[in-house]
Amino acid sequence: HSVAILGAPFSKGQKRRGVEHGPKAIRDAGLVERLSNFDYPVHDFGDLTFKHLEKDEHFMRVPFPRTVGRANQLLSGAVSSAVGAGHTCIMLGGDHSLAIGSVEGHAQQCPDLCLIWVDAHADINTPLTSPSGNLHGQSVAFLLKDLQNKMPEVPGFSWIKPFLSARDLVYIGLRDVDPGEHIILKTLGIQYFSMRDIDRMGIQRVMEVTLDHLLARKQRPIHLSFDIDAFDPSLAPATGTPVNGGLTYREGIYVTEEIHNTGLLSVMDVVEVNPTLGATPEAVEATSSLAVDVIASALGQTREG
């Protein structure tokens, strides 16, 4: 299996500058060197170039809808090509709105994919429920067939047809869920493991139940969408929406080790690293090298040698 790295320097899914520098920060933390230790080829396809569209008026309270929609349309094609060429694809964000294009492009090649969303947040607001309007908090709502009767036609997103069923998605790490999102999670019966569930069950049991839920009936490709803010802010401070009480280093690495061991990882997003938000250079370095660690672990680096 070869690996393709795709940089997506994009920030318009939210309002804080700097997350577009995430791909560079993760590369500067030694991603390519780290992956060259593996015995399979690694192709770095560099960064996509996103155009900022002029006259991109708000839609309801959603900023930059056309710019975000177009960026994801471009990303979708790039991910589809990489997966179609037989690569395991690592998409470096950029904000989490990029998962719209990443998952859609993956689904073009693997329509039976399942999605594991590791995040402090559910990112399942609709434009009607979102408290911020920011599209990085709405990504999953654009993917789910079950939500389409609740979604307005957002300008810039006419290219995407929702394809994912609620049963094909599992969340790990939730600890900051909006009221509207909680209603959606419950109404659709989406399987999720909050930080409280992890405290009660332990990460080993959470992964057992997650992988059984998604794979017991049928083995299929896994899309892992990893928001660095799933980790505790003490480990990943350089990110836009930090929330206390997150994953420990060992819990996060256990998640990616277990996913690697399925042999089914097909695309991994690593998003929301914002190098301008670290209080010190050390804080930026810690966040960026943590991103490298979880990628290496998802691709087979083990703790036991």
Ligand SMILES: N[C@@]1(C(=O)O)CN(C[C@@H]2CCCCN2)C[C@@H]1CCC[B-](O)(O)O
């Ligand atoms: N649900 C949110 C949204 O804006 O939709 C609201 N939340 C921030 C808000 C701050 C005050 C206390 C309640 N939470 C951020 C989240 C999106 C995170 C996007 B991700 O990609 O970082 O996960």
Ligand SMILES: [Mn+2]
């Ligand atoms: Mn997120």
Ligand SMILES: [Mn+2]
């Ligand atoms: Mn988040």
